C-alpha cells in the first residue's frame with residue numbers, strides 16, 4: 001500500500017497522474033492531504049481516482065485510533081507529491097502538526113518526496129540547509145526537482161519531476177522483497193586509527209556507498225546490520241546500526257555478528273564497503289605528543305588484519321556470501337586484474353571495482369562487478385542504483 005501525501009503547491013494537480021500510474025501498476029493508493037492542498041486539488045477527484053476516502057483530518061472521530069500511526073506502519077512507501085518548501089522544512093525538523101507530516105515522521109518504510117517550488121525558494125539557503133539535513137538523516141529520499149518552467153512562467157531549478165519519473169521511483173522503493181529472511185551485514189565509512197588523544201589517521205571514505213547498500217537491502221526485506229566507522233550520515237529506515245572507530249573495533253563487531261546470533265543464525269551476506277585502514281600506529285600515545293625539542297618524528301605503523309580476508313578464510317561452504325570493494329587508482333584492464341587478485345586473495349564471491357576519482361564523496365559511482373567468471377562494467381549511476389545492482393547479484397547467486 002502506498003500513502004500519497006499531497007501538500008499545497010500548484011503542482012498538486014500532477015499528483016492525480018502519479019496516483020493513476022501507481023494504480024495502473026497494481027498498487028493500492030491511500031490519498032492523504034494537507035488543508036492547503038485542498039486549495040489546489042479536489043478531494044472528490046482524488047477519492048474517485050484512488051477508490052479510497054481522502055484522509056486529511058488527524059482528529060476526525062470516525063477514523064478512530066491514530067490514523068497517522070496506522071498509515072505509517074502499514075505503508076510500503078510514503079510518497080510526498082508535491083513536497084513544498086514548508087513541508088521539507090517540517091520534515092527536516094521532525095514537525096508533525098498535520099496528518100501528512102505525522103505520517104511521514106512515523107513511517108516504518110521508505111519516504112519519498114518530490115519537491116516543487118519557485119527556483120528562488122529552492123535555492124534559498126534555508127531550503128538547502130533543510131535538504132542537507134534530510135540527506136544526513138537518511139530517512140527521506142528526494143526525487144527532483146528539475147530545471148524547467150515553473151508555475152510563474154519563469155524557468156529554473158524547482159520544477160517538480162515528471163509524474164512518470166516520480167511513480168517509477170515510488171514503485172522501485174516498494175518493489176520486490178527478494179531479500180526477505182536474509183541477514184545482511186554491511187560495513188561502511190572509514191576507520192580511524194588514533195595516534196594520540198588529539199590526532200588520528202583516516203581516509204576520505206564518506207560512507208555513502210555502504211549506507212546505500214544498507215538502505216536498499218532493508219527496503220528489499222532483509223534484516224540489516226550496518227557497522228559504521230565515524231561518518232555523519234543518518235541511519236536508513238529499518239537498519240540496525242553499530243558504530244565503531246578503528247579497524248580492530250570493526251573486527252570485534254563483525255566477530256560478534258558472524259557468531260550465531262540470537263535467532264540461531266549468523267549473517268547470510270557480508271558487504272564490505274568500509275575503507276578499513278591497512279595500518280595503525282604501533283603504539284598510540286596516551287598523552288598528547290608535544291613538538292618542543294622534536295624536529296623529526298617517525299611514526300611506527302603495524303598492519304591491521306584484513307577483515308574480509310579473515311572472514312573468507314574462516315568460511316565453511318558458501319555462506320555468508322561475501323562482497324568486497326576494490327578501490328584503485330588505475331582503470332580498464334588493470335582495474336579488473338586488481339579486482340580479480342583481491343577476489344582470489346580474500347576468497348570472496350564478488351568484487352565491486354572502482355576508481356578513486358569516481359567514488360569519493362559523490363552520490364554516484366562508476367563500477368565494474370567482478371566475479372570469478374565475468375567482469376560486468378556498469379554505467380555511471382547513483383549509489384542507490386549501484387546498491388541494487390550488487391544486491392541483484394547476491395539474490396541471483398543465492399538462488400542457484
Ligand code: CTP
Nearest residue numbers: 272273274276278305306307308324325326327
Ligand atoms: N578490507 C578489509 N580489511 C582491511 C582492508 C581492506 O576487510 N584491513 C576490505 C575492504 O573493506 C574492501 C576490500 O578489502 O572490501 C578491499 O580493500 P582495498 O583497500 O581496496 O584493498 P587492500 O586489500 O587493502 O589492497 P591495496 O590497498 O593494497 O589495494
